[in-house]
Amino acid sequence: MIAWIKIAVRNILKNSRRSLYTIAAIALGFAAINIFGGFTNYIFHTIQTNQIYLQGEGHLVVFKGGYLEEGRIDPHKFLISREELETIEGILYDLPEVVLVSPQLRVSGLISNGLVSTVFVGHGVAPSHVEFTQGRARGILATFKLYEGRKLQDDISYGVGLSSGLSHILDLREGDQAMAMTTTVDGMMNALDMEVFQTFEAPLEALNDKMLRVSLDFAQSLYDTDSVAQVSVLLADDEDTLSVQKRITDSLPAAGLDMEVVNWMDYAPDYHKVRNMLNIIFLFIFVIVFIIIIMSIINTISMTIMERTREIGTLRALGLKRFGVIRLFAIESALLGIAGSVSGLFVSAASCWLVNAMEITWIPPQFSMPIPLEINLVPAYLSLTFAFMLILSIFSAVLPARKAANKSIVDALGHV
Amino acid sequence: MRPERWKYSRTGRIIIVNSMADKNEHDQPLILFNDVWKYYNDGSAGIAALRSVDFVLRKGELVAVWGPSGSGKSTLCNLAGLIDEPCRGELLFNGVPVSELTDSQRSEKRNQTIGLVFQRFNLVPVLSALENVMLPLQIRGLPYSRAQARAASVLDEVGLGGMLDNRPDKLSGGQQQRVAIARALVNNPLLIVADEPTANLDTENAEKIISLMKKTGRSRNATFLFSTHDERLLSHVKRRVRLQDGSITQDETHRDQ
Numbered sequence A: 001m002i003a004w005i006k007i008a009v010r011n012i013l014k015n016s017r018r019s020l021y022t023i024a025a026i027a028l029g030f031a032a033i034n035i036f037g038g039f040t041n042y043i044f045h046t047i048q049t050n051q052i053y054l055q056g057e058g059h060l061v062v063f064k065g066g067y068l069e070e071g072r073i074d075p076h077k078f079l080i081s082r083e084e085l086e087t088i089e090g091i092l093y094d095l096p097e098v099v100l101v102s103p104q105l106r107v108s109g110l111i112s113n114g115l116v117s118t119v120f121v122g123h124g125v126a127p128s129h130v131e132f133t134q135g136r137a138r139g140i141l142a143t144f145k146l147y148e149g150r151k152l153q154d155d156i157s158y159g160v161g162l163s164s165g166l167s168h169i170l171d172l173r174e175g176d177q178a179m180a181m182t183t184t185v186d187g188m189m190n191a192l193d194m195e196v197f198q199t200f201e202a203p204l205e206a207l208n209d210k211m212l213r214v215s216l217d218f219a220q221s222l223y224d225t226d227s228v229a230q231v232s233v234l235l236a237d238d239e240d241t242l243s244v245q246k247r248i249t250d251s252l253p254a255a256g257l258d259m260e261v262v263n264w265m266d267y268a269p270d271y272h273k274v275r276n277m278l279n280i281i282f283l284f285i286f287v288i289v290f291i292i293i294i295m296s297i298i299n300t301i302s303m304t305i306m307e308r309t310r311e312i313g314t315l316r317a318l319g320l321k322r323f324g325v326i327r328l329f330a331i332e333s334a335l336l337g338i339a340g341s342v343s344g345l346f347v348s349a350a351s352c353w354l355v356n357a358m359e360i361t362w363i364p365p366q367f368s369m370p371i372p373l374e375i376n377l378v379p380a381y382l383s384l385t386f387a388f389m390l391i392l393s394i395f396s397a398v399l400p401a402r403k404a405a406n407k408s409i410v411d412a413l414g415h416v
Numbered sequence B: 001m002r003p004e005r006w007k008y009s010r011t012g013r014i015i016i017v018n019s020m021a022d023k024n025e026h027d028q029p030l031i032l033f034n035d036v037w038k039y040y041n042d043g044s045a046g047i048a049a050l051r052s053v054d055f056v057l058r059k060g061e062l063v064a065v066w067g068p069s070g071s072g073k074s075t076l077c078n079l080a081g082l083i084d085e086p087c088r089g090e091l092l093f094n095g096v097p098v099s100e101l102t103d104s105q106r107s108e109k110r111n112q113t114i115g116l117v118f119q120r121f122n123l124v125p126v127l128s129a130l131e132n133v134m135l136p137l138q139i140r141g142l143p144y145s146r147a148q149a150r151a152a153s154v155l156d157e158v159g160l161g162g163m164l165d166n167r168p169d170k171l172s173g174g175q176q177q178r179v180a181i182a183r184a185l186v187n188n189p190l191l192i193v194a195d196e197p198t199a200n201l202d203t204e205n206a207e208k209i210i211s212l213m214k215k216t217g218r219s220r221n222a223t224f225l226f227s228t229h230d231e232r233l234l235s236h237v238k239r240r241v242r243l244q245d246g247s248i249t250q251d252e253t254h255r256d257q
Helices: A002-014 A016-054 A082-093 A127-135 A164-170 A216-223 A238-254 A271-307 A309-317 A322-358 A379-405 A409-413 B073-080 B103-113 B129-140 B144-157 B173-185 B203-219 B231-236
Strands: A060-064 A098-112 A117-124 A159-163 A177-183 A189-200 A211-214 A230-235 A259-263 B006-008 B014-016 B031-042 B045-057 B062-066 B088-093 B114-117 B191-195 B223-228 B239-244 B247-253
Touching: A002 A016, A002 A322, A002 B129, A016 A127, A016 A271, A016 A322, A016 A379, A060 A238, A082 A098, A082 A230, A082 A238, A098 A127, A098 A164, A098 A211, A098 A216, A117 A164, A117 A177, A117 A216, A159 A164, A159 A177, A164 A189, A164 A211, A177 A216, A189 A211, A189 A216, A211 A216, A230 A238, A238 A259, A271 A309, A271 A322, A271 A379, A309 A322, A309 A379, A309 A409, A322 A379, A322 B103, B031 B073, B045 B073, B045 B247, B062 B073, B062 B203, B062 B231, B073 B191, B073 B223, B103 B114, B103 B129, B114 B173, B129 B144, B129 B173, B144 B173, B173 B191, B173 B203, B191 B203, B203 B223, B203 B231, B223 B231
Parallel strands: A117 A211, A159 A189, B062 B223, B062 B239, B114 B191, B191 B223
Antiparallel strands: A060 A230, A060 A259, A098 A117, A098 A177, A098 A230, A159 A211, A177 A189, B006 B014, B031 B045, B031 B088, B239 B247
């Protein structure tokens, strides 16, 4: 084996320019896959962090059975009562993976500044729960300032947050008074005064002109109920999401509760669509890179074989079997693959560092606020790409090498 | 020359054979061509490079195959060296029909029992002299250190002990051919086949190379077959086989050379 590796290494160095072009093609292919993979990983991580931590939805959400299908039409019909909530909390807090159970109530109605009114949709959550959940976010998004003004407080239920668009429409700023009006669960009109504590950017652009952030107490007062619409569950580890979902789904019916348990991936708007779109784009990039690298290696190895036909004939004459010839060029191609992948690793790392260092911000589709652009280097992607490039390099050499190995020894020796 | 033991082949030709009762292995020819034909396809018509060749090479012999260009010398050497196969006829190597061997078996036989020396040296350019000579041993599977030691010893034998690390581009033609000879000898082959080994050398070097091959071959009791178009080199060998238009026209054994 030493002899073949020696011959392979020395021939790579002998044809340094040609080898360099092939290594560069592999390196760029490697980097393209990992930079785009790192970008998609960043997108998925951003959606995850936003959904679970920044918006306070948690890893799992428990609804009354049927809420997701019919709840939009008649949400009051699918509220979770206080007794049901106590049972649910008892079951959930028994699970060691659960760190927070947060009951929440969605409200909607009219908001008025005394002069003009507009519709609002509100999210009623205990402010301390929101602060706890947001505090567990990691990464650069965790450093984001999520609102302007004062933080909402559990003991000041009339303090609310307005989305920036809604604040602009009603010309309401921090400290201003407003009124929220709606119908209660019993169908009676109700109105509550509130004070603007903060303004924020809504998670979706479409909601930025109507979103209200209120405490759970305020939302329950507005609807005149002690029920909630959903119970969000925050876990200690993101990886436990699906396993805990299954356990909760199995436990609740046993307690006589008809509930649905949804994970954040199914609950986040368009998460699966975004994921599928990025996966398709990744597939296109992958196929293009695959073709370029195969062609590059086949071209390099074919030229090498043509130049070394007499050498191949000599080795065969000395007793090297056909498989030995294939192995010789497979080793050479594998070494090119390794060199290209290692170079690609450096190119990927340098590119990621450069993009992250530039602190670029951008506004993704449906977002209303700019977020930082990052590329994550994912060790699993790097390892898989490395293995793939190595296998591809070896495979690309086999075809031309096989042809050379099957050539008549006499013809090979007579090659000029 | 009258064959000592012979029989009629299937085609009615006379060939030297082992008697069925003869258990003496040393009397078995190393190479036996029995009515061998070899064609090469030249577009529309095939060209017969060898025509009905009957030829026997005994163990320990030193034989020169000579004739003009295109007479079939290289073809005969290629067949004897098992790097080609006849189109018709029978070729036996050490009593084994070559047609019954797979490509893999022929490769093994070439590696372990045949040493080949080529007209154009055919050294691997990226390997040193030592590494080139080690190649047959490494193909055979010998451990690196043993291969290295044996190769160095053989290179010393051919007078290149001080040039182990030189690559072919740093060696003269004569030195390259010595490396090629060392490579051919390193596995202690039964047969050494040299196809016009002196064609690219000047007369002085040519003489030296033939003498070297003769001397080292004798010291190993190897059988030696080489081809040449230079009649001056024939004085080094006892048995001379002349080829003309693919057929053997003379097969003479002279006084000891």
